Amino acid sequence: MSDNLSIILTAGLVATAAGLLGPFLVLRRVALTSDAVSHAVLPGIVVIWLIFHTRAPLPVIGGAAVFAILCVLAIDALKGTNLVRGDAAIALVFPALFSVGVLGITRYASDIHLDLDSTIYGEIAFSPFETLPIAGVEIARSIVLLSGVALVNILLVVLLWKEFKATTFDPEFSRTIGISPKLLSRLLLVAVAITAVTAFESVGAILVVTLLIVPATTAYLLTDRLWLMVATTLAIGWISAVAGYWGAVSVDASIAGAMGLVAALCFAIALFVSPSYGLIARSLQRRRRSRSVQRELALAVKPQGAGADT
Amino acid sequence: MGSLIDLLPLAYPDAVVVVGAALLGMTAGALGVFAVLRERSLVGDALAHSALPGVAVAFLVTGAKDVGTLLAGAACAGIVGALMMVGIERTSRIRPDAAIGVVLSSFFSLGIVLLTYIASTNNANQAGLEKYLFGQAAGLLERDLIVMAILSAISLTLVALLFRALKTTLFDPNFAGSVGLPVRVLEVAMTALLVVAVIVGLRTVGAILMVAMLVVPTVAARQLAGRLAVVLPVSALIGAVVGVTGALLSARAELPTGPVIVLVGFLVVMACVLLAPGRGVIWRARKLARDRRRTLTEGVMVDIETAIHAGPPPTAAELALVSGRDPRVLRRVLRRLDREGMLARDGDRLHLSEIGAAAAHAVLERRNLWSAWLEHGWQLQLPDAREPNPSDLRASLGDHYADRLQALAVKES
Amino acid sequence: MRSTAETLAAPALEVRRLTASYSSRPVLWDVDATFPMGALSAIVGPNGAGKSTLLKAALGLIATDAGQALIQGRPVKTSRDRVAYVPQRDAVDWDFPITVREVVEMGRYAQIGWVRRVQRSDQTLVADCLERVGMAAYASRQIGQLSGGQRQRVFIARALAQQAQVMVMDEPFAGVDARTEADILGLLQELRNEGRAVIVVHHDLGTVRAAFDWVLLLNVRAIAAGPVADVLTPETLRRAYGAAGGLETEEQEPRWAA
Incomplete structure (x- = not known):
């Protein structure tokens, strides 16, 4: 497999895994959980280094996952006290975990250059270099790992589609029919944590955060059907992966950054030209409405009352 | 600087x-x-x-x-x-x-x-x-x-x-x-x-x-x-x-x-x-537990008082049957009442002790006062927007108005 | 007479010594109440009387301090399939990308079970329910594009789709136009005639007198419960509404003259 294809496939798999969960995060107004996770995993990496003296990807992903899950559950618990709102809970938990990680590095691990850029902020350009032999073919490790995560997410969302839909739309009703919103919320957050952690290592944190938030938000501007929102999210994710790679190569810039910018561009376009919720469509609607109201008023004041039947 | x-x-x-x-x-x-x-x-x-x-x-x-x-x-x-x-x-x-x-x-x-x-x-x-x-x-x-x-x-x-x-x-x-x-x-x-x-x-x-x-x-x-x-x-x-x-x-x-x-x-x-204070998780949890316990204890005391008025003093099993409470919960409450000296047992039949009876009457009086509020409260002409707290009407309305409420209730009956 | 005896034997909803509170202030206090099957019942009382709290506690949605609730003689935990709940409408996100049909399908989720998908038979039932509330033509609309009355119809259709014997509604007529109110009331009476129980939190005593069979008068405590004509007397109303004087009916004697 060529390096180009391998990188695009890696990014596409991240877009798939993230795109399945992103719409639910956006609809539940917890989009920024993804950014929280991206910072909260640091102590996990430090702990793994301290215990096993390794930076091998699988143990690192394991350690990071533990702290990512800790982070999302702590946010959930803090929110559950009803003393702290969801957004503030996020802003309290992740900097604390990040601080623990930074202190761990300076105290115990400063000699190993466990520097943030290369460890949690993986670089997608290097993803094709680590390979695993699968059925005699060398396949990038990131592709193998991310395929697994994407598959799990597909299963999760397909199998629990109606449960996720019901608990996101109307949690109280869900409780009366025996579907626990708390359970589904935790399941979703744990899935986000594991997806994010696995993807950080291959493509870097910011691309994962971007792909969890931006395509789903863009899709939210474009559609009124949940399944269509998920489908649109996936499409925008893949467009970002392909176009971003092409753009990065042609101007020799960061691949992850370029992919993020393409996603942002998609958002900007949707914000302006979305047929139902875009700025242009809405201002046209407003103008049309006011014009028709004016016309009716004009008809109504005519003495013959021609507008009586409108 | x-x-x-x-x-x-x-x-x-x-x-x-x-x-x-x-x-x-x-x-x-x-x-x-x-x-x-x-x-x-x-x-x-x-x-x-x-x-x-x-x-x-x-x-x-x-x-x-x-x-x-x-x-x-x-x-x-x-x-x-x-x-x-x-x-x-x-x-x-x-x-x-x-x-x-x-x-x-x-x-x-x-x-x-x-x-x-x-x-x-x-x-x-x-x-x-x-x-x-x-x-x-x-x-x-x-x-x-x-x-x-x-x-x-x-x-x-x-x-x-x-x-x-x-x-x-x-x-x-x-x-x-x-x-x-x-x-x-x-x-x-x-x-x-x-x-x-x-x-x-x-x-x-x-x-x-x-x-x-x-x-x-x-x-x-x-x-x-x-x-x-x-x-x-x-x-x-x-x-x-x-x-x-x-x-x-x-x-x-x-x-x-x-x-x-x-x-x-x-x-x-x-x-x-x-x-x-007044808000924290632990503070609230303790308060909730206390309130629950109090509600439960008061309820059981009133149950006993009512049962004694209606017939012979009940056994624990009879009380559970009459009040529809979980027998295990009831046993726990009875033990607590025992500890506080509220109960006087006569074999397996339950009486209220002197302080127990006084406490039960206080609860009943509070409840009667609440009924009186619902019935006559509109005649009170309260001076401001104060609202009654059903669990302690006297404190929330002030003694003056609580007394007037009682007088109104007595006059009516 | 026999049928009366039977309905009394297994009431739709029975609340025993229910006590619930929000931060130390009791909202419900030793409430005993029974709602029969085959009747259209109302829970009425002044603001803050604990009407919604009673429903939520009965459905196990909030923790109670003491007491229990039985749906058709069984604890609510084991009888979720017997009761359908129509919450107050402001609780959901109207921008949610979901269609009218999908909302009503949610009524089937409990019967379908986890993981399994919505079946053809469920879809037929959903279509029937939409037809019954007059919303068949709007099945593919996004929920936010509907008027207040239409939204309420959709949530009633969702409860219908649950095919529960007991239907519980929290202020279904709040913010609804007169025609929708009449339509919904007619539908509820149909359900009653099918032998189901419909329990509605409501504040308009006029409607209750005219259209309901059974009523619980609530003001933190259960003031009175029973057939409408027996319960809604000037005496009990005065006890329920107390000093608030917030009676919506005009047939009351002028109390401030007293």
Whole structure:
């Protein structure tokens, strides 16, 4: 497999895994959980280094996952006290975990250059270099790992589609029919944590955060059907992966950054030209409405009352 | 500024850091109120991330690497990002969290692309630009403190001058608009103040940890106070105390300042959330358990009293049957009543002891008083909007009115 | 007479000594109440009397301090399939990308079970329910594009789709136009005639007198419960509404003259 294809496939798999969960995060107004996770995993990496003296990807992903899950559950618990709102809970938990990680590095691990850029902020350009032999073919490790995560997410969302839909739309009703919103919320957050952690290592944190938030938000501007929102999210994710790679190569810039910018561009376009919720469509609607109201008023004041039947 | 630093019994560099942390904590504490209470706690996160492209553009445009220029770049990018957040929320159906997330991801992606571009233009000068994201309090200079102090003073004065308008807008933007306040301008102003706070913190604790500095003091202060006029100064105070404590601890332990400050703040918030009187998790849980227990005990006492009036004293099993209570729960309550000397047992038949009977009568009287309130309360002509608390009508209405209520009930019957 | 005896034997909803509180202030206090099957029942009382709280506690949605609730003689935990709940409408996100049909399908989720998908038979039932509330033509609309009355119809259709014997509604007529109110009331009476129990939190005593069979008068305590004509007397009303004087009916004697 060529390096180009391998990188695009890696990014596409991240877009798939993230795109399945992103719409639910956006609809539940917890989009920024993804950014929280991206910072909260640091102590996990430090702990793994301290215990096993390794930076091998699988143990690192394991350690990071533990702290990512800790982070999302702590946010959930803090929110559950009803003393702290969801957004503030996020802003309290992740900097604390990040601080623990930074202190761990300076105290115990400063000699190993466990520097943030290369460890949690993986670089997608290097993803094709680590390979695993699968059925005699060398396949990038990131592709193998991310395929697994994407598959799990597909299963999760397909199998629990109606449960996720019901608990996101109307949690109280869900409780009366025996579907626990708390359970589904935790399941979703744990899935986000594991997806994010696995993807950080291959493509870097910011691309994962971007792909969890931006395509789903863009899709939210474009559609009124949940399944269509998920489908649109996936499409925008893949467009970002392909176009971003092409753009990065042609101007020799960061691949992850370029992919993020393409996603942002998609958002900007949707914000302006979305047929139902875009700025242009809405201002046209407003103008049309006011014009028709004016016309009716004009008809109504005519003495013959021609507008009586409108 | 210099004399203040000399006054502190600390080594000069440590003293600078402590003063910086106090300034930062105070400013972030006061200004963070306008993020947390608008449910936009993570605005700081987006502003912090948007500093990266700001720094990169400032470097590209000026070629300079001095702190002032780069921070000015970060501030400009922060204001652009803030306006975009407000704009996205205002003009579309996107919620604050997603708007923050979009701005955050877009700006940071842009920053990364710009950094790679700078790197590819072979300018060896660029190394370390991204270090601005992670703060180095140790590098703080007295000159930085003066800049911080001026920015803090300006923003805090602004808050003091606009306090009433800001409060109205925070609480009820629609009402604020209806009385002619420029709500949009005020909302942008609040976000602009946050930009100032983030810029002030960038050098000391770094961008990411700045998120916590904005939120910690307000959340803690909110647990302790209920009025904005109190929350704001308390928040500033908590911010300053957290900053100083963290800075001193980190100096002693030779650890980086930012993370220590943030962890101190986190502990303070957790303590407030758990222990705050009248509100904290533990306080509430204990109160709930106490109330439950009392309701249950009183209910069982009334059950016994009623049963005794109706016939022979009941056994525990009979009581469970009559009252429809879980026998296990009932046994537990009876044991508690035994301990408190409320029960007088006669074989396995249950009586109330003298104090038990008195307590049961008190409960019944409270309940009768409540019935009397429902029936005759409208005749009382209470002097103000006081409302009865069913569990203690006498205290909530005042003795005078409770007596009148009783008299009315007696007259009627 | 026999049928009366039977309905009394297994009431739709029975609340025993229910006590619930919000932060130390009792909202419900030792409430005993019974709602029969085959009747249209109302829970009425002044603001803050604990009407919604009673429903939520009965459905196990909030923790109670003491007491229990039985749906058709069994604890609510084991009889979720017997009761359908129509919450107050402001609780959901109207921008949610979901169609009218999908909302009504949610009524089937409990019967379908976890993981399994919505079947053809469920879709037929959903279509019937939409037809019954007059919303068949709007099945593919996004929920936010509907008027207040139409939204209420959709949530009633969702409860219908649950095919529960007991239907519980929290202020279904709040913010609904007169025609929708009449339509919904007619539908509820149909359900009653099918032998189901419909329990509605309501505040308009006029409607209750005219259209309901059974009523619980609530003011933190159960003031009175029973057939409408027996319960809604000037005496009990005065005890329920107390000094608030907030009676919506005009047939009351002028109390302030007393």
